[in-house]
Amino acid sequence: MTEFNPIRTLPDPAGYRPGDVLVVFGEVFGRGYVNGLIEAAETIGMKVIYGTVGRREKDGTLRGLTEAELAEKGHGPIINVPLEAGFTSAEPGADTSLSDVLATVGRDWVNAKLDFNTIETLRASGERRFRASVTDFLAELRPHIPAGANVVFAHTMAGGIPASKQLLVVTNRIFKGTGARHQSSREFWDSDLGRLSAISFEEVSARTFGHLIDLSSALRDEITAAGGRVAYTAYGYHGTECLIDGAYRWQSYVPYLQGLAKIELENIAATAHANGINAAVYNAPEILTNSSGIFVGVELPLYRLIQAIEHEETEPKLSSAIRAQCAAKLTDGAGGLDQAWAILEAYHAAPETGFIYDFPSWPQHNTAEQMDLMVDSAMALRKLHRDDHDLITTDLSHLVYRACGHIMLHASWSLDAPTWWMGHDIVAKTLIEIGTGD
Numbered sequence: 001m002t003e004f005n006p007i008r009t010l011p012d013p014a015g016y017r018p019g020d021v022l023v024v025f026g027e028v029f030g031r032g033y034v035n036g037l038i039e040a041a042e043t044i045g046m047k048v049i050y051g052t053v054g055r056r057e058k059d060g061t062l063r064g065l066t067e068a069e070l071a072e073k074g075h076g077p078i079i080n081v082p083l084e085a086g087f088t089s090a091e092p093g094a095d096t097s098l099s100d101v102l103a104t105v106g107r108d109w110v111n112a113k114l115d116f117n118t119i120e121t122l123r124a125s126g127e128r129r130f131r132a133s134v135t136d137f138l139a140e141l142r143p144h145i146p147a148g149a150n151v152v153f154a155h156t157m158a159g160g161i162p163a164s165k166q167l168l169v170v171t172n173r174i175f176k177g178t179g180a181r182h183q184s185s186r187e188f189w190d191s192d193l194g195r196l197s198a199i200s201f202e203e204v205s206a207r208t209f210g211h212l213i214d215l216s217s218a219l220r221d222e223i224t225a226a227g228g229r230v231a232y233t234a235y236g237y238h239g240t241e242c243l244i245d246g247a248y249r250w251q252s253y254v255p256y257l258q259g260l261a262k263i264e265l266e267n268i269a270a271t272a273h274a275n276g277i278n279a280a281v282y283n284a285p286e287i288l289t290n291s292s293g294i295f296v297g298v299e300l301p302l303y304r305l306i307q308a309i310e311h312e313e314t315e316p317k318l319s320s321a322i323r324a325q326c327a328a329k330l331t332d333g334a335g336g337l338d339q340a341w342a343i344l345e346a347y348h349a350a351p352e353t354g355f356i357y358d359f360p361s362w363p364q365h366n367t368a369e370q371m372d373l374m375v376d377s378a379m380a381l382r383k384l385h386r387d388d389h390d391l392i393t394t395d396l397s398h399l400v401y402r403a404c405g406h407i408m409l410h411a412s413w414s415l416d417a418p419t420w421w422m423g424h425d426i427v428a429k430t431l432i433e434i435g436t437g438d
């Protein structure tokens with residue numbers, strides 16, 4: 001288990017200069033975390049080089065983006081080599097696919113037995129494809145790096161939920177099911193479907209970081225020989241400290257099935273760091289993005305960022321503005337915010353959620369009582385809003401990724417440690433320092 005290592009003070013300004021390069025290893029989506037790193041890099045004039053996961057044709061062919069899709073992205077330059085990782089998609093012409101393996105799973109998925117030999121063959125083949133793509137990606141990246149420039153790689157990849165209807169039904173119940181629709185995440189994790197998911201999550205969310213570090217060693221040597229620095233950053237999740245009852249307290253979203261893959265991501269950074277490579281995982285707070293939207297209730301601690309900013313400010317300037325902006329989205333204005341605090345106090349103090357504070361036993365499995373309370377609290381908070389499509393959490397997510405991007409970019413200048421936590425305290429302090437960007 002990685003030792004808890006929170007960032008408590010703003011990192012010193014990094015020595016990056018205009019013309020240095022940020023490389024996005026993954027694809028940028030509108031609300032995604034990496035937008036914060038991009039903002040921070042552009043603020044100091046760094047050049048940003050983008051990636052894509054590519055797209056699958058109907059027949060399964062993995063391809064880069066079309067001209068129209070490239071234009072739609074609205075940014076550039078994009079290295080148009082598809083960086084999709086994992087083995088959940090069927091490859092055209094292949095003898096077998098994951099959907100063939102899953103075809104044997106009937107209603108009794110708990111006791112279903114999967115063919116792990118075939119799964120290993122598929123995994124290895126997906127890994128070969130991914131490593132070949134990364135090699136091409138790095139070859140195309142090389143001419144974008146000016147001699148003597150510093151380079152920061154941003155690993156954003158997370159995923160790997162096998163694309164199957166049966167599994168979707170089960171995972172929907174794990175993440176959203178309440179009452180009679182509750183599904184124990186432990187029961188799932190102990191099944192063959194759970195074992196398969198663990199392999200798939202690790203493949204996409206963790207091992208991709210290792211492949212990047214490994215396959216870029218020649219480029220890294222070239223950059224450092226020319227006087228530049230190379231840093232590898234990755235987004236982790238391993239719970240977050242937020243302000244509860246007036247003190248910062250570590251808590252976690254449950255059930256975070258990707259947790260073991262995120263621990264592996266930390267291990268990969270630790271191994272690289274031990275070999276003198278500047279690689280670090282930055283464990284980041286819960287926000288709402290394209291990827292996290294399926295985890296109902298993941299956003300509960302996010303509301304508390306308002307309290308953290310208030311707590312950190314000597315004079316309530318930023319916090320007053322954010323409070324007003326958030327209250328305006330609620331039917332009862334400031335009264336609505338008071339109702340929000342009441343819901344959160346009840347949620348965080350309830351005996352049903354007592355285990356979400358236990359760092360050593362992370363990642364925990366769900367319980368029926370905890371899920372009922374978490375999903376009900378999330379729904380109750382949502383109902384306080386005037387408009388279901390204009391949520392407080394959208395604004396707060398933006399603030400969090402902005403602050404985290406700033407912290408990560410500047411912290412990446414030195415290689416102090418391979419794993420860090422960015423809690424609401426440092427996010428709040430950073431926002432007070434750099435502003436909201438509006």
Ligand SMILES: NC(=O)c1ccc[n+]([C@@H]2O[C@H](COP(=O)([O-])OP(=O)(O)OC[C@H]3O[C@@H](n4cnc5c(N)ncnc54)[C@H](O)[C@@H]3O)[C@@H](O)[C@H]2O)c1
Pocket residue numbers: 025026027028029031032033034052053083084085086155156157158159160204235236237283284285286287288289290291292298
């Ligand atoms: N949203 C949160 O609450 C939260 C909290 C802490 C850490 N993170 C981490 O932040 C990172 C970015 O996630 P985000 O929440 O901003 O969502 P996002 O949807 O913007 O980013 C997800 C990334 O994963 C990539 N990806 C998905 N499937 C892939 C595959 N099969 N192969 C290769 N790449 C794949 C996408 O291209 C994208 O870059 C992830 O590592 C995530 O675990 C998110």
